[in-house]
Amino acid sequence: MWVRLLLLGTLTVAALAGVGWWLAPTHRINPDDPAQVARGAGLYQAQCARCHGAQLEGEPNWRIRKPNGELPAPPHDASGHSWHHPDSYLFAVTKHGLAPFVPPDYKSGMPSFVGVLNDDEIRAVLAFIESRWPPEIRARQAAIPQQ
Structure with missing residues (x-):
């Protein structure tokens, strides 16, 4: 009996730790943290802005495939679809x-x-990116369940 309880307790702790580990990458995204946003602005300009x-306006005609089959880089402002996805x-x-x-044949x-x-x-x-969204968009995106 005690062995079963110990095993059940161990599995419960492991499951909770796993859930915490799974969500950890995103729980510290804070568009209200000026230091994090400032750091992100510089990184965005260096790594993301060229596309x-x-x-955050994206490439022109971002919904129309290029001749090579790729979709252009979408905007990350409120006009795009980034905010339709959870963190x-x-x-x-x-x-x-x-x-x-x-799918494997999707070009990106x-x-x-x-x-x-x-x-x-x-x-x-x-x-x-999220700091640049209007409050109503931020609220809608924040309400999307994490995957």
Whole structure:
């Protein structure tokens, strides 16, 4: 009986730790933290602006495929669709690129930032992007369940 209780307790703690680990990459994205947003602004300009635009405006005609089959880089401002996704997804796509999340024949120019940006830097970039959304968009995005 005690062995079963100990095993059950151990499994419960492990499960809770796993959930905490899974959500940890995104829980520190804070668009209200001036230091994180400022850090993210510089990183965004250095790593993201050449495709997504200096003002988060994206590439022109971002919904129309290029001749090579890729979609142009979408805007990250309120006119785009970034805010339709939870932080966990935005973090994962920024870190690993789009390839792990789409069919093998889907063409995307979104690179992986593994080895380029660390997790805190990715969170800072996302905090910067989110800081630029109007309050109603931020509220709608924050209400999306994490995946």
